[in-house]
Amino acid sequence: MQTEAKSQAKIQDVCDARKVIAGLDAGVSSLIVGFVIGHAIDFIQRAIPGSDDPAIGLAGRFELIPALSDEAKGGKTFITSSGNLFLPPTFFEPLDKALRAVLYPEAAKPDKKVRGGSIQFAAEIHLARAENREGFVWALNFLKNPDAVDPLEALRLLALKKPSDAPAAAPATETTTAASQDDGKDKGEGHKSQVETGPGNKGKRR
Secondary structure (H helix, E strand, O other), rough: EEEEEOOOOOOHHHHHHHHHHHHHOOOOOEEEEEEEEEEEEEEEEEEOHHHHHHOEEEEEOOOOOOOOHHHHOOOOOOOEEEEEOOOOOOHHHHHHHHHHHHHOOOOOOOOOOOOOEOOOOEEEEEEEEEOOOOOOEEEEEEEEEEEEEEOOOOHHHHOOHHHHHHHOOOOOOOOHHHHHHHHHOHHOOOOOOOOEEOOOOEEEOO
């Protein structure tokens, strides 16, 4: 799989819905077309042409992973990666509720945002036939419900680890060279064991 980075991701990035529905066998009414995974840290807005109400999305890190290859892209599969995610209102509701509970924990102070909170989630993206103008509907099946997470937990455990828990350093070893081992020896008797090779003294040592 290859990854495409975009300024914003939306559910339509996972596949060409009309083309997929048109290619379904008569007896098939729905199928999984991809997955959406994300780590959300805040809300974002974007203007909607012709409307006074902006679209609400999520900021963080997100990926849309297709389950089908794209013939228009040479039969390859491209993951859409983005720091912003926009979903249809029906899908956005559980994510909105989970993130607001993290960012605004004090119900009495709905405008007091707590920085640093975040949620993670993962879901299957389904596409189904429908009797509407588009001829299809999207659906999400959460594999991991949007829950609060602590992104610094692993680092905190590392920082708070007791010295006794840390791996012991390897003991220092002394190395000596052959030259240093010869220091202090009587240089006049450097090699006492000599071999005589004359007649009658084969291998005889003195």
